[in-house]
Amino acid sequence: MQISLKVNGQEYSADVEPRLLLLDFLRDHLGLTGTKSDGGSTSGSCTVFLNGVSVKSSYILAVQADGSEIVTIEGISQNGELNPLQAAFWEMGAVQNGFSTPALIIALTDLLNRNSNPSESEIRAWLDGVISRDTGYQNVVRAVQKVAETQANR
Ligand code: FES
Numbered sequence: 001m002q003i004s005l006k007v008n009g010q011e012y013s014a015d016v017e018p019r020l021l022l023l024d025f026l027r028d029h030l031g032l033t034g035t036k037s038d039g040g041s042t043s044g045s046c047t048v049f050l051n052g053v054s055v056k057s058s059y060i061l062a063v064q065a066d067g068s069e070i071v072t073i074e075g076i077s078q079n080g081e082l083n084p085l086q087a088a089f090w091e092m093g094a095v096q097n098g099f100s101t102p103a104l105i106i107a108l109t110d111l112l113n114r115n116s117n118p119s120e121s122e123i124r125a126w127l128d129g130v131i132s133r134d135t136g137y138q139n140v141v142r143a144v145q146k147v148a149e150t151q152a153n154r
Pocket residue numbers: 036037038039040041042043044045046047056057058059
């Protein structure tokens with residue numbers, strides 16, 4: 001089936017199998033390997049923005065994303081610079097590994113877009129869908145709070 005979609009600001013058209021997952025389209029067809037597959041668990045490592053909402057790309061067929069706008073971790077920086085949350089992850093020591101960090105960044109950017117000053121419990125609840133084995137999430141929570149504080153002081 002023919003699909004057309006915008007990914008990280010660039011238009012793509014492709015002929016894909018109807019059963020192809022959006023995750024596999026991004027990784028295998030477009031080479032955007034920052035979005036990770038967890039091999040069938042539900043860790044949410046495949047999280048991307050679809051039309052401005054964070055979703056698990058392994059739960060969506062590529063054909064279902066026809067006409068959509070996708071943003072992956074490769075497209076989330078701003079003018080070649082880390083976005084505020086990426087910078088806060090770095091500063092607060094919240095970066096865990098290349099597997100879960102991209103999904104954490106996408107999911108928490110979505111949270112901050114919806115709620116510019118989330119409480120710790122709201123941050124932790126939001127992270128229900130993105131599981132990282134390497135973290136107690138403490139520094140992740142601090143990174144989100146740092147962005148919220150910076151935005152409040154502008
Ligand atoms: S790859 Fe497991 S939730 Fe998407």
